[in-house]
Amino acid sequence: MELTPETVVVITGASSGIGAAAARRFAREGVRVVLAARRRDRLESVAAEVRRAGGEALVVPTDVTDPEQARKLIAETLEHFGRLDVLLNNAGQGNLAAVEETTPEQLWQIFAVNAFALWYVTAPALPVLKAQRRGHILVVASVAGRWGYPYSSAYVAAKHAAVGFVAALRTELLGTGVEATVVCPAAVDTEWGMVAQGGPVGVLFQEGVQRSKLIARQRLLPLAPLPKVLSADEVAEQLVQVVRSPGCTDLFTHPGTEELAVLAARNRRMFEQLMLPFYLGVGQVYEEWKRDGRLPMVP
Numbered sequence: 094m095e096l097t098p099e100t101v102v103v104i105t106g107a108s109s110g111i112g113a114a115a116a117r118r119f120a121r122e123g124v125r126v127v128l129a130a131r132r133r134d135r136l137e138s139v140a141a142e143v144r145r146a147g148g149e150a151l152v153v154p155t156d157v158t159d160p161e162q163a164r165k166l167i168a169e170t171l172e173h174f175g176r177l178d179v180l181l182n183n184a185g186q187g188n189l190a191a192v193e194e195t196t197p198e199q200l201w202q203i204f205a206v207n208a209f210a211l212w213y214v215t216a217p218a219l220p221v222l223k224a225q226r227r228g229h230i231l232v233v234a235s236v237a238g239r240w241g242y243p244y245s246s247a248y249v250a251a252k253h254a255a256v257g258f259v260a261a262l263r264t265e266l267l268g269t270g271v272e273a274t275v276v277c278p279a280a281v282d283t284e285w286g287m288v289a290q291g292g293p294v295g296v297l298f299q300e301g302v303q304r305s306k307l308i309a310r311q312r313l314l315p316l317a318p319l320p321k322v323l324s325a326d327e328v329a330e331q332l333v334q335v336v337r338s339p340g341c342t343d344l345f346t347h348p349g350t351e352e353l354a355v356l357a358a359r360n361r362r363m364f365e366q367l368m369l370p371f372y373l374g375v376g377q378v379y380e381e382w383k384r385d386g387r388l389p390m391v392p
């Protein structure tokens with residue numbers, strides 16, 4: 094899609110991380126951005142940055158797990174700008190808990206923000222995009238939507254749902270002129286790892302990676318092929334390029350992750366064998382945290 098001063102880009106989860114970086118990057122293209130998340134003060138500072146750089150931003154504080162607030166986000170966008178061209182469904186949250194320790198509340202919250210919200214926000218936007226016969230819906234899922242890892246089962250399952258949502262949506266968009274892309278990042282340097290439900294899953298993974306090196310040495314195993322961490326700006330750049338050049342169904346932001354996803358789909362046992370030192374490392378650290386009474390650590 095050509096990005097022009099008329100183009101309107103709605104971004105959920107725009108108060109930090111990938112969403113905030115995407116807002117700044119899309120604004121540099123001269124488009125108008127609508128910023129949605131729960132923390133108004135953080136949205137206002139992203140909007141101030143956009144405006145200082147000469148862009149136009151509308152702040153709509155929104156909890157995307159509330160269908161009524163999600164509907165209002167789209168309604169206010171149309172009221173203010175009279176159109177909507179790109180919808181970046183990016184809001185999300187991780188979780189930290191073994192399967193048997195995942196509470197119903199955690200399960201519900203994680204599915205609400207990572208999966209149910211996709212319906213809540215996308216549904217009211219669809220009639221507008223279809224009537225325009227132009228638009229692009231992006232969903233920021235994760236490599237967690239392509240393969241599993243331990244102590245985040247709610248998140249892994251919800252991101253698999255997000256991948257399924259886009260697969261189904263695309264079949265309903267055939268011939269409408271509206272694009273849909275699922276985005277699957279691996280690790281990105283944002284607040285995500287610190288604000289997960291149940292505790293700082295990012296710290297667990299960092300300590301798990303260190304431990305995995307020891308385990309690999311002891312057991313004479315190769316290191317798990319973990320992709321390098323990207324910045325939110327590097328991901329935002331890829332989002333802009335995908336919107337600019339149509340036809341991308343699945344965006345794997347990190348080199349090597351598409352190949353890993355194919356392997357996980359073809360031969361899960363072989364994939365798990367490759368990742369074994371990481372899984373064991375994370376497992377050891379999790380058990381130590383639990384033994385020391387450090388779990389759950391609700392942020």
Ligand SMILES: NC(=O)c1ccc[n+]([C@@H]2O[C@H](COP(=O)([O-])OP(=O)(O)OC[C@H]3O[C@@H](n4cnc5c(N)ncnc54)[C@H](OP(=O)(O)O)[C@@H]3O)[C@@H](O)[C@H]2O)c1
Nearest residue numbers: 106108109110111130131132157185235280281283284285
């Ligand atoms: N960072 C990674 O390593 C990584 C890897 C793969 C995929 N992802 C995915 O990338 C997306 C962006 O995450 P990030 O890394 O940028 O993390 P982040 O910095 O924690 O950003 C998450 C965003 O989601 C918003 N959010 C959370 N719950 C919400 C709710 N109920 N309603 C509205 N907004 C909500 C947060 O804003 P408020 O708190 O202000 O509402 C925040 O703006 C997420 O979907 C995440 O799962 C991240």
